[in-house]
Amino acid sequence: MNMTSVAAAPGAAEPPSAFDTGYYDLIAYVVSNAIAGEIMAIENYSEMVHLMPTTQAKIETVMQANEECKHILLLSKLGRTLDIGVQRRIVEPQWNTIRKHFSNAVARRDLPACLIIQDLMTETMAILLYRTLAAEAETDPRTAQVAAAILKDELEHLEIGKARLRELLAADPAAVHDALAWAHHRVMPELFAMISTSCHFLCDDLGIDCGSLSLGSIRTDIEQLRVRGLELYVETLDSLFDPKITNPLIASMSAYEGASNMFPQAASGAACCGSQAANRVPAAAASCCGPAAKAAPAEAACCAQTAGQA
Amino acid sequence: MRAGRGVLLTGASGYLGSLIATTLLLGEPDVRILAPVRPGHDPLALLATLRSELIASGAVAPEAMLERLSFTALPAFGSLAALLPELAAFGIEEVVHCAACLDYFDEAALQAINVGLTEELLALAGSAGVRRFTYVSTAFSSGYVDHRIGETLHGDPEGDPTDYTKTKRLAERRVAESGIAYLILRPSIVIGHSGDGRYSGKRYGLYQLWSGIERLLCREWHETIHAFAPRERINLIHQDAFQNAFLAGWQQLPDNSILNMVAAEACAPTVRDLWVLWLEAVNRPRQTVFYDRMADIPSRAIPPPQRALLALASVNLEIIGHPWRFDRAGLDRLIAAGVTFPEATLATIEICQNRLIDQSAAIEKFLAKHEQRFALAG
Structure with a gap:
């Protein structure tokens, strides 16, 4: 449960010269978004405390929130150490959307949905993020060190969530399955939309040229990250649920915007036709983000008949 | 009113719609196409796709053919009647409705687009005095049934693979009940060209x-x-087989026909x-x-x-x-009459x-x- 403290070793503050401006812009972007996720996690854990069934569980949940606070401090310190600007507020709208769904679940006193949103879905994506940053061969030592420390906590949070959900599954599997489907269709599109280097406003706030960001700086790419994210999510679900329950949910991810380059289905697989969809923007385009993109709504949409749909 | 027959084609920005557009441009020299597309689509990009397909299909004067195609902005749902003056000015005689929602998992969108949009288009077609309404459905619109799937309207099945098939079935019924002469086409899974494998569709x-x-x-x-x-x-069919069968069905089948566009088992x-x-x-x-x-x-x-x-x-x-087992008597007749499939x-x-x-x-x-x-x- 305890977060590993990352002491700043003397001399470690100097970023290695092998990393260029593009790399540090990317780290600033990623770290800022990670902080936003941690802020959301604090709010989520805090909001669900009163739903927890036992005092011990309430204490544990508060401690989880506290750990997320420490992550923010660590990430902020990383920004100062690397001399990169980071934002300590939620900028990207997806986080607020997820928060809204979470609050909705709290209002319904739907504890399974809360646990699924925060402990399964969000933590799984956090694990993907911190694992990527913790890869020492790809990132600077300081970033790798901080990411590894946070990763340890997030893995624990995932396990705590799984244990709680196993209890709930044993008591009322149907309710948990319903909660999973509800949360999956609302939260996973938002989380996957954020596996991207295009943004709504964050780059502007950071003073970064959005189009210049490239995951090549850490020797990966969006597609690879999304595939890893998918595999990790499937692994998480498989540890709790029957594939008969989860397969249709995962299949629906092929319709996510930006999935075309990764998953089978859609260049913009999701579908619709009306004018609401007119301004749809490829959220996962690895480099984009002109003003038009930033103004675009994100309804799922498409239109034209594609034959292959069996 | 301009010379030539006007056809309103929905879904022209998609794979089947673009194949239908090129088929009509190549095979029906007197047809002019009005294609409503969502404002987000770049007409130049759509034209480029169509131009490529025309050239690949052997068109010698693709630019002249493309002059018979006009894009217009698709109004918001509930406002399709706004197209009525344009339909009249364009001399629309037929509708080919190919636009659809393909998101298996968005029940509301499937209902709104596959059923709702079809209903609205039928109303528009009725107001415009359209002679025939061609609806591009799917071979799987029957849902799961244990009998051979005929070329008639489907009843309610035991179950549906997804709401996609259900809404396509409902839309077929709306078309048949509209009072407008209709042609319902039910392609199975369309893949690339049989000769060179080209495929411009999404990855479905x-x-x-x-x-x-x-x-x-x-x-x-x-x-x-x-x-x-x-x-x-x-059951897979090649895009060129789809195109040939579409054109033959469109030209030759009597009103109120349903055509299963499927492979020989x-x-x-x-x-x-x-x-x-x-x-x-x-x-x-x-x-x-x-x-x-x-x-x-x-x-x-x-x-x-x-x-x-x-x-x-x-x-x-x-x-x-x-x-899945399909009747394909209609297609077999077209093939017997000389259609290459x-x-x-x-x-x-x-x-x-x-x-x-x-x-x-x-x-x-x-x-x-x-x-x-x-x-x-x-």
Whole structure:
């Protein structure tokens, strides 16, 4: 449960010269978004405390929130150490959307949905993020060190969530399955939309040229990250649920915007036709983000008949 | 009113819609097409796609043909009547409705678009005095039934693979009940051209599976591959077969016809055949374990990429695992009357597969990385 403290070793503050401006812009972007996720996690854990069934569980949940606070401090310190600007507020709208769904679940006193949103879905994506940053061969030592420390906590949070959900599954599997489907269709599109280097406003706030960001700086790419994210999510679900329950949910991810380059289905697989969809923007385009993109709504949409749909 | 017959074509920005547009431009010299598209679409990009297809189809003067095509902005739902003056000015005599929602998992959008939009278009067509309404449905609109699927309107089935098939079935009924003469076309899974494999559609159907393997199973070599491969035949038709059948049906079939645009069962490969074809060309595992039923696959025990692929493609895999049997008397009559309908055989499917393989950087990298291993394996 305890977060590993990352002491700043003397001399470690100097970023290695092998990393260029593009790399540090990317780290600033990623770290800022990670902080936003941690802020959301604090709010989520805090909001669900009163739903927890036992005092011990309430204490544990508060401690989880506290750990997320420490992550923010660590990430902020990383920004100062690397001399990169980071934002300590939620900028990207997806986080607020997820928060809204979470609050909705709290209002319904739907504890399974809360646990699924925060402990399964969000933590799984956090694990993907911190694992990527913790890869020492790809990132600077300081970033790798901080990411590894946070990763340890997030893995624990995932396990705590799984244990709680196993209890709930044993008591009322149907309710948990319903909660999973509800949360999956609302939260996973938002989380996957954020596996991207295009943004709504964050780059502007950071003073970064959005189009210049490239995951090549850490020797990966969006597609690879999304595939890893998918595999990790499937692994998480498989540890709790029957594939008969989860397969249709995962299949629906092929319709996510930006999935075309990764998953089978859609260049913009999701579908619709009306004018609401007119301004749809490829959220996962690895480099984009002109003003038009930033103004675009994100309804799922498409239109034209594609034959292959069996 | 301008000279020539006006046709309102919805969904022209999609794969089937673009094939229909090029078919009409090539095969019906007096037809002019008005294509409403969402404002987000770039007409120049759409034109480029159509131009490419026209050229690939042998058109000698594609620009002149494209002059018979006009795009217009698709109004918001509930406001389609705003198109009425434009329809009158364009001299619209026929509607070909190809736009659809294909998101299996968005029930509201499926209902709103596949049923709601169709209803609204029918009302518009009625107001405009349109002579015939052609509706592009799907071969699977029957839902799961245990009898041969006829060329008639469907009743309520035991169940539906997804709400997509259900809403397409409902839309067919709306079309038939509209009082406007109709033609309902039900293509099965359309794949690339039988001659050169070209395909400009999104990655649905068979392309979903191929692309899934490309993305998920070509990052590393898998010694054993676990494949859901029922022995059912998979009903695929080539885009050129679709185009030829569309044009013939549109020109020749009497009003109020329904046409199953499906493959001849005897020619159709099994899902297992397709797996073998792909794995021999690309992944070349030491061992492949085929499963007849999804439930037999030890999901939690197989490697994560294979598990992810299985889950991602699960809905379509389950659909193709169903023993679909179609009547195709209407198509057979058209073929007997001279329509060319190249069946999708393993050989022609391989052409499409090879086209995708040749265009894939991921597969090229995979094959290069494992060249030595594959050479040793013979």
